[in-house]
Structure formats: C-alpha cells, structure tokens
Amino acid sequence: MEREFPATSSSPTALFFLFAACLLLSLPGPHVVADGHLRLLAPSKPDPSDAAATARWLVAQNSWGVVRHAVSFSDGLPGEGYGIPYFYLTTLDPTAVDALADERASFTVTDIPLGSCGETDPQSPTCAKLTLTGKLKLVDGNSTEGKFALAALFAKHAQMKDWPKKHKFQIFKLDIRHVFLIDWFGGAKTPTVEQYLNPAVNKLS
Amino acid sequence: MEREFPATSSSPTALFFLFAACLLLSLPGPHVVADGHLRLLAPSKPDPSDAAATARWLVAQNSWGVVRHAVSFSDGLPGEGYGIPYFYLTTLDPTAVDALADERASFTVTDIPLGSCGETDPQSPTCAKLTLTGKLKLVDGNSTEGKFALAALFAKHAQMKDWPKKHKFQIFKLDIRHVFLIDWFGGAKTPTVEQYLNPAVNKLS
Known part of the structure; x- marks a missing residue:
C-alpha cells in the first residue's frame, strides 16, 4: 500500500512553509560541503577527552592537508580509514621532490575546512x-x-584517475613518528603512534 | 526624496519569487562563509596570469594558514591587506616556541577553504x-x-581581543624571502618578493 502524502497546495501559507524549509536547509550542518568538495555524512566529532579518536577523525574526514604545500591525501576507503595518510605525488611538484631529498616531513589537518569550528x-x-x-x-x-x-x-579523489600518466604520479605514505593534537583548552595532547593507530584499543585500556 | 519600492504582495506568485530568490541566495558564491567564519565580500580571484595578484588575493582572503601548525593571521584591515602575514602567538603553542628557537618558517594558504575551487x-x-x-x-x-x-x-579575528592576557600573546610577522605559487597548469610560479609586495606595480611594468 502506498503511503498517502498531504494534498499539495499552492496557497500562500504552503509557500511560506516551503520558503522557511528552504532557509533551514541552507543553514550549515555537519554534512555541509564546507569547501565545495564532496564529503560523506560525517560521524560526529569525537569527545575532546579521546585524543586518539579525535586525531583519527580529523584524518578520516579531511581530503587535503599541508606538507609544507597543500596536497590531497587519503587514509582509506570512506568510513574505513586506517590513519596512515597516503599521497599521490609527481616530482613535477615540490612535495615529492622534497620527500625524495629529505624524507622528514610534517602533515597538518584541522577541522576548520570541515565546518565543525562554527564561528x-x-x-x-x-x-x-x-x-x-x-x-x-x-x-x-x-x-x-x-x-x-x-x-x-581514488575512492576519495576520483579525479586522480584522470591525471596525466606522463606526470608519473607515485604513492607516498607518512610513516608517523609523532602525533600532536590541540582540540581543547589546557594544552596539546600527544597520543603515542600506537594509540593513534588503535584508538579503540586505547579507549578500552 | 525617498526612493519608491514596488508595493509588497503576498500573492502565491510573489511568494514563489521569494522562494526562488532564497534558493539562489543559498547557492555558493564568492561571499559564502565556506568554513563558518565571517568573510567580507571577496573581490573575485585574479586571473592566473597575474601570479603576484593571485598570491596577494590568497593572503588577503584567508583567515588562517599553516606554519607547520594551523594558525590565524591577518595581513591588514579587510580589503586593505599589505601581503605580510601577522600572527598573534603564545609560547604555550609550538609555533611561537619554534619561531623563537629557529625563525626559518614556511606559511601555506590555499583557496580550498574559500570555496573557490568548487568540485x-x-x-x-x-x-x-x-x-x-x-x-x-x-x-x-x-x-x-x-x-x-x-x-x-583584531579586525579579522575579533575573538583575539578576549584571549587570556596571562597567555602573553605576542605579535610575529613572516619576513618573506620566497614566494611559491601554483594556480594553473604548467608549473609553479615564483614572483619576486618585490613583485608580491607591489602587485599593481608589477602589473603595470
């Protein structure tokens, strides 16, 4: 049996509610594509008391970060990230050149482009x-x-599939040695790499 | 003499146009608060052929960037930026500690959080x-x-005025030595610091 919907109406009252709904829909929310890029509905930001989970959330939700220059990255299939940032780089850009000359690097992401900082x-x-x-x-x-x-x-950056073959893109990963997080008042948090890579285990222990 | 506006109407037709206007207003545009932060109506992004102007636009429009860690900055009053990024830092955070130990730094901004990259x-x-x-x-x-x-x-970061005095925030600036911009196909652009600081002069010459 088909569900019955209220009869449509073009009365001023109905149009007013349509207008109000439209206004509400235009407000920012956790699913908003804050920087214009497609993003899956985000599980909510973890509680600041769980530093490892918050760090993993930041890496899972962001699609780009800064390794001296701004670069795209992915830590896994959407919703199945493992916390290790992978990059697709060409030596035509400086990030790959720098990495091949000196592999020491830092990688920064924030929740600002996700829209979760609000005002x-x-x-x-x-x-x-x-x-x-x-x-x-x-x-x-x-x-x-x-x-x-x-x-x-490719799951998070579909356009990469079409990047020019002649540019010889190569896969890089950040072999993480140190985790530094600020997510609340009271100073930075530095979960161990093991805690970062296993946030659930960390939470249980 | 006061300007006359058309008489208001609550007819379904008028409400339909109100609805349409609302839909249009909810579409992203250069004035959209892409990451939830207040931003003045942006002059449009300069033509990629003008590297110095594009670089200055990125610095004028952004409110935060990455100096290994994510930090707020300002290069002037809104619409009157001079291109030099100023920061308000406390030694409770690593950016100031790092700067006081070794002043060499790089500062990265992009137009991704401005929403101007689209998809x-x-x-x-x-x-x-x-x-x-x-x-x-x-x-x-x-x-x-x-x-x-x-x-x-303070003009771009009103909340800074209320940051705790006991944290002893100090003003830092980036003394720029090198400008590196990617804004189109065909490789990076490196306008001189003089060109970056005087983009109009650069354009005229």
Whole structure:
C-alpha cells in the first residue's frame, strides 16, 4: 500500500512553509560541503577527552592537508580509514621532490575546512588541529599496501584517475613518528603512534 | 526624496519569487562563509596570469594558514591587506616556541577553504596554493608596525581581543624571502618578493 502524502497546495501559507524549509536547509550542518568538495555524512566529532579518536577523525574526514604545500591525501576507503595518510605525488611538484631529498616531513589537518569550528576563531584551541610528524616514504605501487593506497586515494579523489600518466604520479605514505593534537583548552595532547593507530584499543585500556 | 519600492504582495506568485530568490541566495558564491567564519565580500580571484595578484588575493582572503601548525593571521584591515602575514602567538603553542628557537618558517594558504575551487580536486593545479618562505620574527607591540599589526589581527579575528592576557600573546610577522605559487597548469610560479609586495606595480611594468 502506498503511503498517502498531504494534498499539495499552492496557497500562500504552503509557500511560506516551503520558503522557511528552504532557509533551514541552507543553514550549515555537519554534512555541509564546507569547501565545495564532496564529503560523506560525517560521524560526529569525537569527545575532546579521546585524543586518539579525535586525531583519527580529523584524518578520516579531511581530503587535503599541508606538507609544507597543500596536497590531497587519503587514509582509506570512506568510513574505513586506517590513519596512515597516503599521497599521490609527481616530482613535477615540490612535495615529492622534497620527500625524495629529505624524507622528514610534517602533515597538518584541522577541522576548520570541515565546518565543525562554527564561528570559533581558527586559532582557538577548540578548533582541532593535528600535526603528524614522520617520514614521507615511497610506496611500491605493486605491493599489497600500494594497491590498498591507490584504491583509498581514488575512492576519495576520483579525479586522480584522470591525471596525466606522463606526470608519473607515485604513492607516498607518512610513516608517523609523532602525533600532536590541540582540540581543547589546557594544552596539546600527544597520543603515542600506537594509540593513534588503535584508538579503540586505547579507549578500552 | 525617498526612493519608491514596488508595493509588497503576498500573492502565491510573489511568494514563489521569494522562494526562488532564497534558493539562489543559498547557492555558493564568492561571499559564502565556506568554513563558518565571517568573510567580507571577496573581490573575485585574479586571473592566473597575474601570479603576484593571485598570491596577494590568497593572503588577503584567508583567515588562517599553516606554519607547520594551523594558525590565524591577518595581513591588514579587510580589503586593505599589505601581503605580510601577522600572527598573534603564545609560547604555550609550538609555533611561537619554534619561531623563537629557529625563525626559518614556511606559511601555506590555499583557496580550498574559500570555496573557490568548487568540485576540483584540492591537489589540482587550478586550486591555488601559496607557500611563503621566510623568517618568523617577533614584532614590538609598541612600534608603529606592531600597532598596525594588532589592528589588522583584531579586525579579522575579533575573538583575539578576549584571549587570556596571562597567555602573553605576542605579535610575529613572516619576513618573506620566497614566494611559491601554483594556480594553473604548467608549473609553479615564483614572483619576486618585490613583485608580491607591489602587485599593481608589477602589473603595470
């Protein structure tokens, strides 16, 4: 049996409610495509008391970050991130050149472009900021990890599939050595890499 | 003499146009508060052929960038930026600590959080990315430059006025030594610091 909907009406009252609904829909919410890029409905931001989970959320939700220059990245299939940022870089850009010359790197993401800071100043401690420090390493595209990384990158960055073959893009990953998070008042948090990579285990222990 | 406006009407037709106008207003545009922060109506993004103007536009329009960590900044009063990023930092956060230990720094902004990349991948060359490299220097708050910097910072970051006095925020500036911009296909652009600081002169010459 089909569900019955109220009869449509073009009365001024109905149009007023349509207008009000339209206004409400235009307000920002957690699903808003804040920077114009497609983003899945985000699970809500973890509680600030759980630093490892907040750090993982920032990496899972963002699609780009800064390794001295702004770059796209992915840590897994949507909703199935593993916390390790993978990159698709060409030596025509400086990030790959820098990494091949000196693999030491830091990688920064924040929840500002996700829209979850609201009107709070970007530098406020309650706008979460994560910097992962480590080594930017080349990943063999034919390895199991390389295949996973490429699937992860293409799942979140469909346009990468069409990037020019002649630019010889290669997969890199950040081998994380240090986790630095500001997500609340009271100073930075530095969960261990193990806690960052296993936030659920961390929470249970 | 007061200007006459058309008589208001609550007819269904008028409400339909109100609804249509509301829909149009909810579409993204250069004035959209893409990341939830107040932003003045932006002059449109300069033509990619004018690298210095594009770089200045990115610095004038953004309210935060990455100096290894994400920080707020300002280059002047809204619409009157001079291109030099000023910061309001406390040694409770690492950016100031790092700067006082080693003033070498790079500062990255992009047009991704401004919403002007649309659905283009963040790493696409047409999403503009600017990295200014230089030295992060303390600015005397009592100097003319210090007073200008504080006015510039407070104009774009009103909440800074209420940040805790006991945190001893200090003004820093990036003394720019190198400008690196990607804003189109065909490789990076490196306008000189003089061209960056005087984009109009550069354009005329």
